[in-house]
Amino acid sequence: MATVNLHVPAVAVREIRLNTITGYEGTAADLLERSCNGGASLRERGRGFTQCLGCSTSNAACMTVLVQDGAVISHGPVGCSSCLHEFAFTYRVNAPVRGLSAPTPRHIYSTNLTEDETVFGGSDKLAASIREVYEREHPAVIFIITTCASGIIGDDVEGVANDAEEELGIPVVAIFCEGFRSKVWTSGFDAGYHGIARKLIRPPRPPEERFSITETGERVWDKPFVNVINFWGSDFFGPWLERFGFETRYITPYSTLASLQTASEARASVQICTTLGSYMASALEQGFGVEALRAAPPYGVAATERWLRTFGEMVEKPEVAEEIIAEERAKYLPQIAELRARLEGRTAYVTAGAGHGHAMLQILGELGIEAQGAALFHHDPANDIDSEEADSLVARVRDYGDVPRLSICNKQEFELVNVLARLRPQLLLARHGGMTLWGAKLGIPSLLIGDEQWGMGYQGIVRYGRAISEVLENDEFVVNLARHAINPYSKWWLAQTSSAFLEEGDF
């Protein structure tokens, strides 16, 4: 089990910490077999041709820009924060979903490193920038995210942050997320969480001190709550957790410094995706004693019920889990059966990150749709909470059977295009922007689900079933697009097997 060390500035990238790989072609069952013992027998396979990947720095930004009262400084050239405006948009658009009617502008800065600083160092500029950001906005917390340039020139970002923290009297968190450190840009989430856990989360107060005083001097006791580690999607867990007697506290998007500081006082941590949240769940558990739920996220009936029962046992309210299961079964199972009858036997292909891709494969299984294959961006043979029960690929294979053509593709579009052109599934399910394009260009009805909590629980299966039916029924657009699509890929490439550029593994 990977040990969380909150005393060091940087967390190791996934390749090192979890034996994560970005190249594989085979079946899900085979991949899981090779993943035993922490993936000791799993070998990474590189590629002789590669396209643009993602960047750890933007994922670290994702977990910090959306903290309500924070400010984020990208320490690098201006390009390294180019896409962060998209988080400002997200914050604003999804605010009502989280009950914020007056979302404030996001505070996003670049130290704008120039050639001089790459020669003489950028630490002074960073220090001056932190001061200036503080004077401008008086944020409750300042996050610094590092970049390739600041990493290679060797700026002492941790030292600058600590000095600034002392000077300004607010937390200043250095987050180490240089793009070149990892091919698995999900490492950036871990980096963000690591910074938050080591610098912001406080040891839990004793229960008798967990209250606040109102203006009229009244003592208001904190209610018991559960951390939900997630993105910015709709509030799915609230109603369930309420039945168990807990408030829901989402971290880190839409959290505040204060709510992060006391995350250690939660009854438990659950996560919407094992790939996203396990490091944070583990940091909360190992560093602060908050128990992490060891169950795969609730996608599909089987996983949903396991999730509810495991949670019920954990909080010693198994009867509540049974009540919810009975009620929701009665309400949704007939609808699911009806959708299943309509969709059974169709074929689909999935492309997504790791955890959410598994979730989509579970939902396909539940709806009786044949998963011909999947192109998942990376594969973690282990997770930080060291739990096979929390592994959603394990859950998929156990509940619905193997996935015959599983590629670990590192978001390599050329491989996806090749596979889709060859397999011609009736449906493409995607989680990440840019990936549905090629389904549509090939005339394959394609569905992208942006809200990570949309497909959860019994209700999520119904939603998915309806959305899939709709996409399958309304394929005029993709049929027409396919007739006119621009295709830069050569005939030669489309005639190769999709793994042609994967280096030979030694297994």
Add this chain to the structure above:
Amino acid sequence: MSTSGMIEQERYTCAIGALQSVVAIPRAVPILHSGPGCGTMILGFFERGTGYAGGYTSPCTNFSETEVVFGGVDKLRQLIVNTDKVLDSDLQVVLTGCTADIVGDDVGSVLSEFVDAGRPLVHVETAGFKSNNLVAHSNVVNAIIDQYVDLFAAVHPSRSDALLVNVFASLPYQDPFWKGNLREYKRLFEALGLKVNILFGPESAGVDEWKSIPEANFNVLISPWYGLPIVEHLQERYDQPYFRFPYVPIGANETTRLLEGLSAFAIEQGAPLNPRRTRALIEHEEQAFYEEIDNLATFLLEFRYGLPNHVHILHDAGYVVGLSRFLLHEVGIVPKEQFIVDGTPEEYQAAVRADLAATSDRREIPVSFDVDAGAAQRALRELYGVAAGAGAAGAAASEGDATAAGGGGGAAAAAAGGGAAGGGAAAAGGGAATGDAAIGGGDPTAAAIAVGAHGGGQGGTAGHEGRGLIIGSGWDKELARDLSCDFLPAAVPDPYRLVLTTNYAGYTGGLRVIEDIYDVVLSTYA
């Protein structure tokens, strides 16, 4: 301006963003020799920028620790070999990122192996710390000219076609209206009798067109400063003079000025143009333009429910000057404080100021040059008496309440709504309306603008008389809401608007600007 040199709310990206200039050339492929995230960062900035082989299609060496330590030339060599197998293309441009440039990879020698074998392959240094994408655009174009176009110069003799011009104007993707503007320039210049190499976008004939660059009689540069190194370089290399128009010509006055100037210059350079044809074209275009303005005047003068009477523009120098001139003289909206956020180098700022000052001899238009657009926003907030601190702090407090209240469900929403109405005293009308709209499930933005509009500048205690308009990027939407100004997004980055082939340049571009402004204004009357 920031004292530290940092930038809040960037309006351009770093040098490697000029990969979009490669994407804009038909069937050209950018190859990134850079860190893994550079391509997606750039795609995320422009959002719809994949084109033929940008975005996730672009080959990239994806620098890792190994390449940082040992160099990445072997990986690059392999990538170049395989790019040719996987992607069909006519031209490949290798762009280096910070990582490759800091470790000092000798890209030129890797490329020479392929160029000697006849591959259409070019390389350009675009480390992000070296410059920005507006500057690097010129480096990309000059690299293609030097390393590719020039190989064919023997069969494309310098200045051999008296009617041919190369046009350098809107920067691909950085100018959201680049496709439309370039198409409109080509249409107008061809109507004068010229032949046009437009070089980027769907109106370009791709590499064959690029190869004919030396044949052009002269070059046309429509730009306040970016792109100047291209025409200067061509002057040196192929002896071509250039005609320059220093801002975006929007509407009739400025487009006519451009066409008259260009026509005269072409004739000076020996192009057999017919001045009567120029005259006829201008008359025809102006007639069509003023037919619309004539029709519109009643609305502009008589619409009694409120129209914007002044404008602040946060944009590049070309648009700030071009839009100011157009809006003052041809629409009747008075340009007030203007903000140039494109990093105009100091040596060109005086000329830009002069161009803006020449807009009118009856008023002064204050202008600032600052890449730190956060500072521009603060200046406007101060001007309108909406303190950045007060409004934001009030709202932040109410957000905090929302979380404390349980972080989900109706109760939290109600708490936040209440908090906004109380906490957002500085934006009284807007804040309350936003809360209501959000709870009702409507569009909070529209509601906030509408309230501000009806109330007539409720945003703050100061500012200018009447209703204001802000033209800027997506960053400015919240600013406009807080100031109770109308908002037209027309600069990158902009997640709030979809621009395909719309042009703002030219006679038709001016009309489109009018449509867009009053579309925004009228949509507040719900």
